[in-house]
Amino acid sequence: MSAYAAPLEDLRFLFEEVLDFDNGMAALFPDLGIDTALAMSALEEAGHFCADVLHPLNRSGDEEGCRLEAGQVVTATGFREAYAGFVAAGWAGLSGDPAYGGQGLPRTLQLALDEMVSATNMSFGLFPGLTRGATEALAHHADDTIKATYLSKMISGEWTGVMALTEASAGTDLGLLSTRAVPNGDGSYAVTGTKIFISSGDHDFGGNIVHLVLARLPDAPKGVKGISLFVVPKFLVNPDGSLGARNPVHVGSLEHKMGIHAQPTCVMNYEGATGWLVGEANRGLAAMFTMMNAERLFVGIQGLGVAHAAYQTAASYAKERLQGRSPDGTTAPAPIIVHADVRRMLLTIRAFVEPARALALWTATQMDRAGHHPDADTRRQADGLVALLTPVIKAAFTDFALESTVLAQQVFGGHGYIRETGVEQLVRDARITQIYEGTNGVQAADLAGRKLLMEGGRLPEAFFAQIAADLAAARLVPGAAEIAGPVADALDRLRTLTADLQRHGEDVVRTGAAATDYLRFFALVALGWMWVRMAAASLSKGTETTPFHRAKVDLARFFMAKLLPQTLGLEQSIKAGPATLMALVGDLF
Numbered sequence: 001m002s003a004y005a006a007p008l009e010d011l012r013f014l015f016e017e018v019l020d021f022d023n024g025m026a027a028l029f030p031d032l033g034i035d036t037a038l039a040m041s042a043l044e045e046a047g048h049f050c051a052d053v054l055h056p057l058n059r060s061g062d063e064e065g066c067r068l069e070a071g072q073v074v075t076a077t078g079f080r081e082a083y084a085g086f087v088a089a090g091w092a093g094l095s096g097d098p099a100y101g102g103q104g105l106p107r108t109l110q111l112a113l114d115e116m117v118s119a120t121n122m123s124f125g126l127f128p129g130l131t132r133g134a135t136e137a138l139a140h141h142a143d144d145t146i147k148a149t150y151l152s153k154m155i156s157g158e159w160t161g162v163m164a165l166t167e168a169s170a171g172t173d174l175g176l177l178s179t180r181a182v183p184n185g186d187g188s189y190a191v192t193g194t195k196i197f198i199s200s201g202d203h204d205f206g207g208n209i210v211h212l213v214l215a216r217l218p219d220a221p222k223g224v225k226g227i228s229l230f231v232v233p234k235f236l237v238n239p240d241g242s243l244g245a246r247n248p249v250h251v252g253s254l255e256h257k258m259g260i261h262a263q264p265t266c267v268m269n270y271e272g273a274t275g276w277l278v279g280e281a282n283r284g285l286a287a288m289f290t291m292m293n294a295e296r297l298f299v300g301i302q303g304l305g306v307a308h309a310a311y312q313t314a315a316s317y318a319k320e321r322l323q324g325r326s327p328d329g330t331t332a333p334a335p336i337i338v339h340a341d342v343r344r345m346l347l348t349i350r351a352f353v354e355p356a357r358a359l360a361l362w363t364a365t366q367m368d369r370a371g372h373h374p375d376a377d378t379r380r381q382a383d384g385l386v387a388l389l390t391p392v393i394k395a396a397f398t399d400f401a402l403e404s405t406v407l408a409q410q411v412f413g414g415h416g417y418i419r420e421t422g423v424e425q426l427v428r429d430a431r432i433t434q435i436y437e438g439t440n441g442v443q444a445a446d447l448a449g450r451k452l453l454m455e456g457g458r459l460p461e462a463f464f465a466q467i468a469a470d471l472a473a474a475r476l477v478p479g480a481a482e483i484a485g486p487v488a489d490a491l492d493r494l495r496t497l498t499a500d501l502q503r504h505g506e507d508v509v510r511t512g513a514a515a516t517d518y519l520r521f522f523a524l525v526a527l528g529w530m531w532v533r534m535a536a537a538s539l540s541k542g543t544e545t546t547p548f549h550r551a552k553v554d555l556a557r558f559f560m561a562k563l564l565p566q567t568l569g570l571e572q573s574i575k576a577g578p579a580t581l582m583a584l585v586g587d588l589f
Contacts, residue, residue, distance in 0.1 A: 006047025134161025
């Protein structure tokens with residue numbers, strides 16, 4: 001596998017020329033002195049760690065995998081030491097709450113770090129990624145005793161966290177779960193049940209593993225209204241904060257998976273394990289969704305990272321692999337990068353990766369505004385935009401990621417199908433991102449059936465208005481109008497489709513039939529918006545333009561010519577309605 005290069009030049013460009021990072025972060029974090037120079041210094045160090053420590057373990061971890069010995073998970077060689085180094089360097093607490101020992105840096109830096117970790121070692125990235133989501137759920141919903149017991153050590157990375165939702169008979173429909181929690185009489189509960197597909201459910205890194213478990217109280221109502229959330233640690237915690245007796249939380253088996261082999265995905269048995277209620281009884285799903293939404297954004301960033309890794313690997317190979325004759329007949333053999341179809345595949349990946357990174361970071365700035373802006377209305381608006389974009393980033397980024405890894409594999413031809421190049425692992429690893437944390441079909445249904453109706457339907461229009469304003473500003477930059485025009489046209493069509501879905505919001509079949517196509521249409525417009533912003537910033541350089549900036553403009557034009565037109569077909573599919581989907585009777589499938 002080729003070496004990994006962190007996208008530092010691209011990150012600097014986005015911070016300095018596209019996102020107005022310095023002004024935005026200075027206002028939100030006045031005491032930290034956050035600016036591009038500080039951000040890039042931190043991310044450069046993160047890039048070195050990912051390239052030098054995590055990336056070399058990616059293939060060996062995939063080949064070795066995890067194993068179960070005497071009921072304990074043993075991770076692949078080098079992972080324990082890599083995690084210790086990750087924690088010692090302070091990466092685990094990068095955006096953590098300073099009240100509990102975190103560094104309190106912007107989410108913008110956190111998402112940039114997450115991309116690099118995911119690009120170099122997706123299996124590893126789930127350990128800190130899930131822990132961060134668990135800390136957010138506890139921070140928002142747990143009582144002060146639970147927070148004092150767990151948050152500092154979880155934010156530092158000394159302890160890790162996981163969520164335990166899925167059961168064999170209760171996947172997406174959590175209302176069917178059967179795990180029970182019975183009061184012990186002392187404020188704690190005895191939790192009994194079996195969960196499957198539990199990422200990071202056990203490991204050999206040391207410390208505690210804090211499970212957030214969905215379960216039912218004895219008198220709970222049926223369905224999702226009767227689900228409560230419990231914190232169930234692997235080890236009970238003594239009053240002084242040290243680890244005490246082992247809780248009966250056991251690994252039943254390790255799942256045998258298509259990819260992410262170095263990540264221990266466990267069947268977990270809770271055998272009367274001691275747990276404590278998080279938040280209100282029978283309102284556990286709302287508490288767990290705090291973690292799930294954080295993880296959905298994280299999974300989208302996993303897709304971005306894997307796609308970028310695939311691009312780097314394939315582009316390096318295409319420039320070196322000599323095969324066939326150049327189109328003009330002057331060179332034989334020629335590097336395959338000269339061939340139109342190879343360039344199509346590479347440009348398609350890159351035309352997704354670069355605006356996806358920009359959109360992710362723009363969303364992160366909204367998360368920072370939602371968390372730190374002094375004005376309550378601004379915080380609310382920013383939080384709404386994050387909610388709107390969460391299913392888009394999760395589903396579209398991971399759909400495009402699998403497509404990107406397959407294109408990269410195709411660049412390699414037969415060499416992409418064998419292990420040595422490493423690209424086949426990226427295909428396998430990318431596949432899970434479309435499935436876990438809510439399948440992409442669920443994300444599409446959430447967008448079309450729920451998020452479009454938020455705030456009386458005003459939320460998507462607020463987002464569209466932001467895009468329209470940026471397109472209008474871009475048209476004033478010489479040379480940018482031709483790039484902004486196609487996005488403006490697509491935005492108009494998206495607005496029409498959105499209004500139609502909102503009008504028929506109660507028609508579940510109609511919304512469900514349109515949802516997946518609609519989400520992709522929405523994502524293409526959002527990515528096109530980012531291309532317009534990047535192209536306008538590049539064109540505004542005028543005579544000071546550089547090859548880097550010229551590449552941005554060329555890639556924006558490629559996106560408008562080759563990828564954005566997908567919206568025309570998606571529009572026709574959405575307008576066709578559900579009739580052909582529902583016509584075939586069930587017995588004929």
